[in-house]
Amino acid sequence: MSEAVAPPSVEIVEVAPRDGFQSIAEPLPTAEKIAVIEGLLDAGITRMELGSFVSPKAIPQMADMAEIAAHFRGHAGARLSVLVPNAKGAELALQHGYPEIVFVVSVSEAHNLNNVRQTVAQSLDQLRAIVAATAGTEGLRLRVDLGTSFDCPFIGTVPMDDVARVFRAALAIAPSAEFALCDTTGRADPLTVRKRFAAVMADSPETSWAFHGHDTFGMGVANALYAYEAGVRVIEGAAAGLGGCPFAPGATGNTATEDLDFAFAEGGIRTGIDRAKLLAVADRIAALPGGKTGGHLRAVPRPRAVA
């Protein structure tokens, strides 16, 4: 149905090259990664996490990050970021020409220790070091991912007070950063997603927010829409629902980008994505050996999924 005023558009951040590729035990050939990333860009993805600057011992899947980074350095038309768990990673990101950095800290101490081998306080110190080191960097964009903002594989439900406390501490360090509430395990439910975003957004109305979700419990699409209802305009997904989190036992892949595109675009919320092209890339991803994929749209006869 037509509407007099179109609803605000949404920007889907593609994280398959980071959250997805790291979930495949046997590292992919660099050329294959590059081909997938190029396909995603061609499908109209305007923001993407290319990978992460992490210890290749901890995550060998990201050992070729420098090559990937070099290939896409200076790419025009899309915002390409890299995830870092510490100041050293941020230094590498800048060295490789990536002033768009995603820093991750989990609200849950247990998960942060497991994920990045640091206490939350130590992670916040790393964030402080990053902010200090990047001060004055032209074009710098910083995102802070608040991992386990809903549920933690080790402690269960994460108290909202803890989310608010870690958010405020990080905001005090990086007041101009974009923030994300991350449903690391995929156990968040839609109403709680909306409620928690409403709380943090009321707490800091000037902050830009994103939502990162997984589809483990089948809530991925609904959680993204409820984040949107709260006012979030940046939503993360992974084509073909590739992924999981090696440090979040039981979590399945990110919500499939093509499912998110369907949910938003069919409802009249612009995503800018070419769904036919996206589905073609998603099929390529689904064919990668060792990858666990999900999502629903790929299983639908293609003309119906695209039209």
Added chain:
Amino acid sequence: MSEAVAPPSVEIVEVAPRDGFQSIAEPLPTAEKIAVIEGLLDAGITRMELGSFVSPKAIPQMADMAEIAAHFRGHAGARLSVLVPNAKGAELALQHGYPEIVFVVSVSEAHNLNNVRQTVAQSLDQLRAIVAATAGTEGLRLRVDLGTSFDCPFIGTVPMDDVARVFRAALAIAPSAEFALCDTTGRADPLTVRKRFAAVMADSPETSWAFHGHDTFGMGVANALYAYEAGVRVIEGAAAGLGGCPFAPGATGNTATEDLDFAFAEGGIRTGIDRAKLLAVADRIAALPGGKTGGHLRAVPRPRAVA
């Protein structure tokens, strides 16, 4: 998080014994059907479609409807209904002691012809005959399912004007019926679900509404929640996501009841369902030979899915 005032509860209508069982090519043993239905009642289901009074030639899976009906006749504590496509089916329902009748008519002419071998006008005549024949029947409850209220496997998007027109025509015949917008193919998107319910509810504020959805495009849970946001308090699902529609090519099963329960109950919206018991029945359904199942919650480690 706690809230001062609990949101309105939702009633999930279980349709696996009707929409689900009819999707299994080889008819199930009656005793197995009865055991599943009893398990669903024990899990706290308060409304259920037991099956349909249809031609056993057209749908042999429902040939034992009289036995099922006799077994549960007079069951206390839950509202048990039967689906009928015509006045003859309604007569059988009443004869077998079921004054709760679900009458189905599709908004799309093409689908109605394919599904019940009648034009929409002929189906409305059947509805008129049912209303006349049941006038004065004690405890009578009539539901009108508006099939293909969003998308039709034969014509694609169903115009909202058609939905409004068929609804008004049916309402004029059965003004005290409960109505359902049915996403027969599972292609509806959440925002359109909310919009279409808002339109029909504004058109007739006194009418009670239900939503019937499938998860074909992965929108099932989100569609149900957006129906709820529009004010719908009756949502249909099938345990284990069993089903499909033999007359809606490409449609997969109904949205899984256990996924719906998770989405609502975790968000603080009461369903009255015992999730551990429901999941046990869903597992039993998933083990039925020839059944196609879906949903996400069964794949999650059980303690996490229940807690």
